[in-house]
Amino acid sequence: MADWEAAFGELLTARGGALRSYAYLLTGDAAAASDLVQDALLRVFSRLRVGGDVVELESYVRRAILNQYVDGRRRATLWRQARHLLVYPPVHEDVDVTIADEVRQALSTLSPKQRACIVLRYYEDRTVLEIAEQLSCAEGTVKRHLADARVKLAAQLGATKESLR
Incomplete structure (x- = not known):
């Protein structure tokens, strides 16, 4: 072998x-x-x-x-x-798709970079610096993607500002 x-x-x-x-x-x-x-x-x-x-x-x-x-x-x-x-x-077009999982549906509305940042930050527990290195971009760009994604997810999932911190 x-x-x-x-x-x-x-x-x-x-x-x-x-x-x-x-x-x-x-x-x-x-x-x-x-x-x-x-x-x-x-x-x-x-x-x-x-x-x-x-x-x-x-x-x-x-x-x-x-x-x-x-x-x-x-x-x-x-x-x-x-x-x-x-x-x-x-x-x-008979598109009658019902998605039971609200989080999966909310994640699907994010841009690829936003979704990648969210998954790396909250699933992989990576730091902003590590995410920036993996995505080959600046730390500020990662922070912006995370902030935009959190706002978008909060609006779709009905989260309050306290739960986002």
């Missing part, structure tokens, strides 16, 4: 569930989260030259998940803005 195969198996055994949970928090959809994790694993292990320990590999995979999520949302937004130029609108 190659080094990467052993590292791959160890990573999936030890942290596979945590990686899927992380991706689910970003996407809000179990199938999309599984796809995101699979794509991230493929990217990391196809470029990895030497196996690493589980903690190091997990950080690489988490970074790949985050990058792919943000890039995918950006591409989807660009596609939604331009697809009317290429595709006829459907005749019938």
Whole structure:
């Protein structure tokens, strides 16, 4: 068995569930989260030259998940803005989607960067500096994304100012 195969198996055994949970928090959809994790694993292990320990590999995979999520949302937004130029609108749109989970619904209204900041700050318990390093932006930008996201979430979830502190 190659080094990467052993590292791959160890990573999936030890942290596979945590990686899927992380991706689910970003996407809000179990199938999309599984796809995101699979794509991230493929990217990391196809470029990895030497196996690493589980903690190091997990950080690489988490970074790949985050990058792919943000890039995918950006591409989807660009596609939604331009697809009317290429595709006829459907005749019938029976979109009757009921989302029971208010938090998931509120998270889905955030921009990809805001959602990533919220997940990294409150799920991953990262500092503003760590989030800024992961997203390759300034600390002030992270603070702004967090503040905007909290205001938007509070308005949608009916939170009071005291509960936001």
